[in-house]
Amino acid sequence: MRSNSPKSITLTALAGACLLACLGAQAATIVISSRDAPGVGFNDPTVVAPVGGNPKTTLGEQRMFVYRHVADLWEAAISSPATITVSAGWEALTCTASSATLGSAGAWNFWHDFSNGTPNRWYPQALANKIYGSDLSAGQPDDGSGYGNVDIKTQFNINLGNTGCLDGLPFYLGVDGNAGSKVNFVTTLLHELGHGLGFAIGLTSTASGRHVNAEGSAYVTDGGVPSFWEDFMFDNTVNKSWLNMTDAERTASAINPLKLAWTGVNAVAGALATLKPTPVINVVTTAPGATGKYDYATASFGAALPASGNLGTLANIPAASNNELGCNAFDAASRAAVFGKVALISRGTCGFVVKVKNAQNAGATAVLIKDNAPGAPAGLGGSDPTITIPSARITQAAGVTLSAAVAAAPAKVGSRGTPGNPGVVASLGTDPTRIAGADALGRPLLYTPNPRIAGSSVSHWDVSATPNLLMEPNINSDLTKTLVPPKDLTVPLLKDVGW
Amino acid sequence: MVDKKMTPFPGLGLAMAALMALPLQVSAQTPTEQAGSDKLTVVRDAETGQLRAPTAAELDAMQLRADRNLSLGTRAATQANLPKVHGSGARGVRVTDDLVGYSVVVRNADGSLSKRCFESKAAAEAALKRPDFAVRPSFSAKLETE
Numbered sequence: 211m212r213s214n215s216p217k218s219i220t221l222t223a224l225a226g227a228c229l230l231a232c233l234g235a236q237a238a239t240i241v242i243s244s245r246d247a248p249g250v251g252f253n254d255p256t257v258v259a260p261v262g263g264n265p266k267t268t269l270g271e272q273r274m275f276v277y278r279h280v281a282d283l284w285e286a287a288i289s290s291p292a293t294i295t296v297s298a299g300w301e302a303l304t305c306t307a308s309s310a311t312l313g314s315a316g317a318w319n320f321w322h323d324f325s326n327g328t329p330n331r332w333y334p335q336a337l338a339n340k341i342y343g344s345d346l347s348a349g350q351p352d353d354g355s356g357y358g359n360v361d362i363k364t365q366f367n368i369n370l371g372n373t374g375c376l377d378g379l380p381f382y383l384g385v386d387g388n389a390g391s392k393v394n395f396v397t398t399l400l401h402e403l404g405h406g407l408g409f410a411i412g413l414t415s416t417a418s419g420r421h422v423n424a425e426g427s428a429y430v431t432d433g434g435v436p437s438f439w440e441d442f443m444f445d446n447t448v449n450k451s452w453l454n455m456t457d458a459e460r461t462a463s464a465i466n467p468l469k470l471a472w473t474g475v476n477a478v479a480g481a482l483a484t485l486k487p488t489p490v491i492n493v494v495t496t497a498p499g500a501t502g503k504y505d506y507a508t509a510s511f512g513a514a515l516p517a518s519g520n521l522g523t524l525a526n527i528p529a530a531s532n533n534e535l536g537c538n539a540f541d542a543a544s545r546a547a548v549f550g551k552v553a554l555i556s557r558g559t560c561g562f563v564v565k566v567k568n569a570q571n572a573g574a575t576a577v578l579i580k581d582n583a584p585g586a587p588a589g590l591g592g593s594d595p596t597i598t599i600p601s602a603r604i605t606q607a608a609g610v611t612l613s614a615a616v617a618a619a620p621a622k623v624g625s626r627g628t629p630g631n632p633g634v635v636a637s638l639g640t641d642p643t644r645i646a647g648a649d650a651l652g653r654p655l656l657y658t659p660n661p662r663i664a665g666s667s668v669s670h671w672d673v674s675a676t677p678n679l680l681m682e683p684n685i686n687s688d689l690t691k692t693l694v695p696p697k698d699l700t701v702p703l704l705k706d707v708g709w
Numbered sequence: 710m711v712d713k714k715m716t717p718f719p720g721l722g723l724a725m726a727a728l729m730a731l732p733l734q735v736s737a738q739t740p741t742e743q744a745g746s747d748k749l750t751v752v753r754d755a756e757t758g759q760l761r762a763p764t765a766a767e768l769d770a771m772q773l774r775a776d777r778n779l780s781l782g783t784r785a786a787t788q789a790n791l792p793k794v795h796g797s798g799a800r801g802v803r804v805t806d807d808l809v810g811y812s813v814v815v816r817n818a819d820g821s822l823s824k825r826c827f828e829s830k831a832a833a834e835a836a837l838k839r840p841d842f843a844v845r846p847s848f849s850a851k852l853e854t855e
Contacts, residue, residue: 316809
């Protein structure tokens with residue numbers, strides 16, 4: 211989208227039209243109803259100082275101020291003739307000193323086969339009400355809870371930041387985005403309410419591919435009522451939408467990385483205005499067949515790879531070292547081979563952090579882990595705060611090609627009468643023909659990791675999207691409150707499903 | 710707490726009672742433990758015989774077993790799905806906490822936070838027990854470490 215190609219300009223114009231549509235004359239009313247008892251949660255009288263644009267002076271009031279702030283953001287982003295109802299509470303959720311459940315939210319009622327909706331689709335109630343024109347649960351008896359008919363139910367952790375519950379890191383209740391080391395409640399709630407409004411597949415099981423029956427009482431095999439999302443979910447491997455798949459095909463599609471695309475026109479246009487080209491490693495060498503662009507995935511440890519610039523000259527670990535997997539300390543020959551260079555190390559036998567640390571100790575400036583199995587590169591997991599060099603994973607095929615290139619055209623300094631060779635030189639850049647987080651047709655990708663990440667699959671954008679999007683499974687610290695292109699794709703998807 | 714669009718809800722006690730009896734995904738092979746108000750899903754390790762948190766694959770398997778029997782209306786005796794019928798003929802259902810999304814956070818070794826959203830309570834709590842959860846933001850939840 212950042213290139214000057216006619217295609218990009220056209221797509222930008224389309225996205226601009228979407229942006230205008232998305233921002234134009236929205237109107238919705240969101241009512242937040244507290245479940246909290248006197249003195250706790252929203253009613254906590256603890257005196258606090260105003261923070262980050264939140265002027266309230268009790269903890270309970272500050273909590274509600276953020277809820278209202280986030281609800282106002284959603285009210286401005288969507289429209290509905292029906293009031294959107296949210297039941298909210300603060301509760302003691304699972305905690306340890308270093309981890310915690312922050313909270314939960316989701317659609318609390320679903321409907322199908324109402325006027326104006328697509329027949330035979332389960333919709334979350336807030337969206338169903340918008341399409342139907344009024345509250346479908348109006349007049350329904352309550353379930354005894356007092357909130358059985360609401361659109362969305364939420365609860366957040368009342369103990370966050372207290373001893374034994376992510377000690378010292380409470381929710382940041384400012385609305386200015388300056389959360390620092392604390393948990394930004396605005397973005398967390400913005401994300402979770404997005405799920406409740408319809409950014410989620412809803413009742414279809416991503417583990418089994420099954421639909422819920424028309425009565426809402428059971429999952430059924432190869433039948434039932436599809437989710438309202440399935441019209442827009444297209445698997446590029448089997449060339450089918452989820453609507454046309456069997457249960458088994460949906461199950462497979464949910465763990466088909468980078469292959470499940472969202473086909474709704476608003477999100478597709480928005481993606482082309484929002485997502486950036488795919489980052490790649492550019493390799494230049496005299497070795498035949500190796501010059502080109504290589505995909506990579508970065509590591510959860512060490513320095514982050516810059517978006518552009520020189521990476522360095524690639525180097526193999528000598529086979530004679532019997533340490534080509536890099537699991538042991540490098541011998542003298544290996545140190546000489548990788549010193550000041552980018553070490554190519556095969557995956558296997560030991561952890562990624564072990565390999566990278568050994569290469570760092572040998573003087574390597576970076577490491578490329580060569581996968582030992584086919585497939586798209588996945589990130590490198592692990593943690594070692596003593597690792598300071600960057601690393602990344604490349605595909606098995608790329609590893610074979612690049613190691614062969616290093617062997618065929620090793621770096622060497624020229625001398626009188628003998629030309630030198632720069633070796634295999636790598637730099638970082640992008641592939642303008644491919645968009646990060648979208649398929650070859652520019653359609654944004656849904657999150658379909660393999661193995662399936664129980665619970666977080668499908669109902670989010672893929673983590674390969676750049677920039678980070680609100681509705682990725684990771685609630686990243688660089689998110690803003692913008693819900694539309696060219697910053698975000700949340701509202702375009704919601705438009706696609708009927709908002 | 711008064712808000713311009715906020716209305717009080719009655720039935721707090723019933724609400725809390727419902728929340729303290731969240732549905733549980735279990736199988737015949739999986740014993741469970743109950744910790745306070747939170748019921749956790751655990752499995753007995755085939756090798757050690759010890760109880761531990763399920764892996765993602767085990768959670769999936771349990772989900773499949775649960776689906777086969779489902780039973781949206783009987784997954785939990787105390788909080789069951791509630792079918793609805795609208796006067797127009799539309800059909801609806803009030804679901805349970807099984808189907809709402811959960812956000813979790815872990816403090817990484819370097820002091821940074823990783824926050825991630827899951828679609829179920831069981832998945833979120835299982836993720837918190839996985840050592841590979843703590844990864845730099847923008848990474849998938851299940852990064853291989855070797």
